[in-house]
Amino acid sequence: MSEQRLPFWKWIDIPPVWLLGFALLAWAQGRWWPLGLSLANPVTDLLAGVLIGGGILLMLLAFSEFRKQRTTVVPHRTPSRLIQSGIFSRTRNPIYLGDALVLAGLVLRLDAVASLVLVVLFVWVIERRFIIPEENRLRRTFHADFARYERKVRRWV
Template sequence: MRRWIDIPPVWLAVFLALAWLQADRLPLGGAGWPVWDLLGGLCVGGGGLLMALAVLELRRARTTVIPHRDAEALVTTGIFRRTRNPIYLGDALILAGMVCYWAAWPSLLLVPLFVWLITDRFILDEESRLEARFGRAFETYATRTPRWLSWRRRAGMNEGKGGRG
């Protein structure tokens, strides 16, 4: 596949089209229910917010947002303190949100498939290049920051703030 076509937004569009087709051709009911509309809207909005925060942080560091280009800086601040891939996480949330909005329940299976595909086609290569360029700094970052999400509490998050640590 040509590199200019093999980018995450194209894959997201493909997965969204599949979910929409499933909802349109094999509707299972539930579309238009306020709770699913709300959940879908929260996911889409949250995904868009994650992406915007990530782009702002990358621009601030004067490094690329394009997957096939080499990074000029290792960004570990802002939203990148919580996830190494906030843009891809935002994509996955948008997909999940639209599946909810369309009530395309079988298409929920597309979300983990999308996560796997993005990890395999983009993230692993990006991480290899980051490790080659930034060495130990990237290794340390990768050790303490989840690739996608982590439900574990980070050590020291509440220390010194009156929390139960």
């Protein structure tokens, strides 16, 4: 099968779908099973906004670099270039980090305190499902360049 044609399940097996699923779980927990826990106050709302806004900003910065480098942003494809500029000089995974920040902000905004554990679970799933396979493709494609990049820039922050 050509790399240009991905199976349908690979098109829905993408981080935004996982993020949506985890956000829906947090919403359900906050709405139907609050467990008497609450962090609702103006400071928490501000923190939620900062996390969501910061996550979106990280994603936009990353998408901008993908566009400049003219390479794929699709997780199941092999990129044509190893991006090391812009936000990628600070974190190897700014989009995934942004996703995690957005989820943490949504959990706080929804006052779904028990769902804070979902942020950790989300990071674990994203790392196992996407980051490790992506890094393996980058290693095979860019060899020493990726090895140097990996030593220089951390996976998350």
